[in-house]
Amino acid sequence: MPTVVSDIIEGSRLKEENGIVVTIDRVFMVSGLPSGIVADEVLKTALANSSVPRAGDTHPIYSDLFALGRVPKAMGPTIVQVTVTYAVPGGGSFDPPFGSQHMLSGGTSVEQTERALHRLGQFDGAPPGSQILVRYAPPDGGEDIVQNGEITPFEGRSIMTFGAQIPTVAPWLLSQNWVNTVNGGGFFYSSSAQPRTWLITDMNYELAVRKTPNGFPIYEMSMTMRQNLDTWDPFVIFIDPETGRPPENLVEDVGYKHVKWHDERNFGQLFT
DSSP: OOEEEOOOSTTOEEEEETTEEEEEEEEEEEESOOSSSOHHHHHHHHHHOTTSOOTTOBOSSOTTOEEEEEEEEEEETTEEEEEEEEEOTTTSOOOOGGGOOOEEEEEEEEEEOOBSBOSSOOTTOOOTTOBOEEEEOOTTOOOOEEEEOOBOOEEEEEEEEEEEEEEOSOHHHHHHHHTTEEESSOBTTBTTOOTTOEEEEEEEEEEEESOOTTSOOEEEEEEEEEEOTTOSOOEEEOOOTTTSSOOSSOOBTTTEEEOOOSEEEOGGGGTO
């Protein structure tokens, strides 16, 4: 049974550009491989081991980097060293080639939403994120009845469609790994954006140049992002089974909470 030792220090490598890690080499040592088979089969057997990362796997620490290359090297009849290279799809950069410019379109419109919490401090002085409460005083003088109110206000929603020519050999990895992710903070076109307020909803690609001097084909990439100032995290609130409505004085992150559903990414890497 082959054994795998992960993250060997010797041969490991990291490359940083402008303070951002863009390439990492991880080294794995696979030993106990079958003997008496041809060299190619030994190398292929090492790559097929489930403990060796496969193409497209995310780096365990840097979620913006993906396994794009694997190089096996025989160290003996039954021992193979595998170097796995993680990088940003596209060769480590999203810079448009040959001085081409980013293309940007977008706009803002209103949508009706359902709310059970105050978005901003209201006229009654309620703090942001607190429950919207309504109160009823019975005419017979009984105890006031308090309920958590729900409203359906109109709110602004911004949308941006970003286009660029991007050198990459794996545009499908870009679309698969970036769509349905949210921003970790500000980025080029929204420098003051709060985390998790922009969601990538679409990413499309079309071959523009089959081969360039650096060996990469160029794709016309387009990407659509939508903004939600209250984050894209789904909201859940406790419902009293007797009344069918949320009770008052629920504790944040206990009786009601936002669930971090979408993966968070550094959108700045898309615009550098």
